[in-house]
Amino acid sequence: MKDKLAKGVVWLGAAKVIINLLAFFSTLVLARLLTPEDFGLVALATAMLTIVASMTELSLGSALIQYHDPTDTHFHTVWTLNLGRAFIVGLLFCAAAPIAAQAFNEPRLINIMLALGALIVMAGFNKPKIIMLRRRGVFGQEM
Incomplete structure (x- = not known):
């Protein structure tokens, strides 16, 4: 051990x-x-994304690690919930792009937030079975 x-x-x-x-x-x-202005816009959008992502995290992977004997149904459920969360958060982040652009008086912020919203959706396709590597203490494969 x-x-x-x-x-x-x-x-x-x-x-x-x-x-x-x-x-x-x-x-x-x-x-x-990037120019300093562009770099600041990317940092602003990334900060907003980090806040939204941390506030909406479901932590279902941690629940799977703690569960005694997860079945395929559990993994499918976690995958579906994570994907649903990713779609909802990604779409809301994209929908908020014009509002944020108007609030900061920076129209270029829209494209950055749309790209980051798409990344949120793509991240929702992660497989939850990778969590089982952590449970078994096999960290090399995950890396």
């Missing part, structure tokens, strides 16, 4: 380092390619 825990810590730590490095480099690339 200790070996599995140690491996899990190493994999999770490595994943966190890689994710942070990729985020850092993507920020550098965006800062280089």
Whole structure:
């Protein structure tokens, strides 16, 4: 058990380092390619997306990890609920784009929010069975 825990810590730590490095480099690339005004718009839209996503998170994956013996029906239910949430949140985020653009007096914000809304919908297609890797302590495959 200790070996599995140690491996899990190493994999999770490595994943966190890689994710942070990729985020850092993507920020550098965006800062280089975009004007300061454009970069600020992307940051504004991303901040709004982060707030909306964190407020609407269902955490059904955590429930599956805790459940004693999940069946395929449980996984299908979680997938359906996550996809439904993604569609609703993505559509509402897209619908809010003109309102946000008007509130900030920045029409370019609409296209950015539409693209991020589409990303929300795409993220809803994630498979919940990946959660079972965490339950078994197999973090390398998820990374």
